[in-house]
Amino acid sequence: xxxxxxxxxxxxxxxxxxxxxxxxxxxxxxxxxxxxxxxxxxxxxxxxxxxxxxxxxxxxxxxxxxxxxxxxxxxxxxxxxxxxxxxxxxxxxxxxxxxxxxxxxxxxxxxx
Amino acid sequence: xxxxxxxxxxxxxxxxxxxxxxxxxxxxxxxxxxxxxxxxxxxxxxxxxxxxxxxxxxxxxxxxxxxxxxxxxxxxxxxxxxxxxxxxxxxxxxxxxxxxxxxxxxxxxxxxxxxx
Numbered sequence: 001x002x003x004x005x006x007x008x009x010x011x012x013x014x015x016x017x018x019x020x021x022x023x024x025x026x027x028x029x030x031x032x033x034x035x036x037x038x039x040x041x042x043x044x045x046x047x048x049x050x051x052x053x054x055x056x057x058x059x060x061x062x063x064x065x066x067x068x069x070x071x072x073x074x075x076x077x078x079x080x081x082x083x084x085x086x087x088x089x090x091x092x093x094x095x096x097x098x099x100x101x102x103x104x105x106x107x108x109x110x111x112x
Numbered sequence: 113x114x115x116x117x118x119x120x121x122x123x124x125x126x127x128x129x130x131x132x133x134x135x136x137x138x139x140x141x142x143x144x145x146x147x148x149x150x151x152x153x154x155x156x157x158x159x160x161x162x163x164x165x166x167x168x169x170x171x172x173x174x175x176x177x178x179x180x181x182x183x184x185x186x187x188x189x190x191x192x193x194x195x196x197x198x199x200x201x202x203x204x205x206x207x208x209x210x211x212x213x214x215x216x217x218x219x220x221x222x223x224x225x226x227x228x
Contacts, residue, residue, distance in 0.1 A: 043204060043222050044217075046218070088155070100157070
């Protein structure tokens with residue numbers, strides 16, 4: 001079982017819709033979770049991080065964490081074609097001395 | 113944040129040769145990492161570059177194959193030794209900031225290596 005798992009997609013949504021990206025993790029001791037966005041041919045860039053159960057909002061983005069279910073999600077409201085990218089979920093595990101482990105990423109396509 | 117410069121941005125290499133990738137950061141950073149991203153795949157951590165001491169390698173990566181130097185807090189190099197086509201990948205330098213430390217990473221633009 002991979003430490004961080006994502007559906008590779010692609011996830012296709014129409015412009016203006018809510019895109020929901022999901023991620024599960026296996027290390028119950030993980031405390032910190034991150035969402036990165038990677039445009040094709042570019043490096044990943046940090047979008048959001050979340051440490052506590054519940055929701056964290058930043059503009060059109062909302063990260064959600066449920067530690068009991070070992071589940072992290074990223075919601076993108078009012079999706080735009082410019083949001084089309086691969087979204088990488090990442091976690092810092094409890095036993096790996098702070099190293100960041102990435103999921104395989106979900107490709108999001110926002111269609112005009 | 114930080115500005116991270118990597119050189120070369122891309123290269124085509126012959127099997128059996130070695131290539132050194134440079135990473136320069138515009139500010140002093142404690143946490144510096146090297147990742148690999150194989151075609152169509154996610155990021156895999158190769159090692160943590162430690163200033164003044166040997167790098168800490170992840171399972172599956174060894175110093176003889178991927179020697180790393182970190183002479184100061186703004187610079188590091190990764191060498192890919194005795195390359196084979198399986199080493200064709202994007203190699204990314206990253207630095208960590210913030211409360212999350214190692215989680216809030218900033219990446220260089222990457223070095224895309226093709227091994228023939």
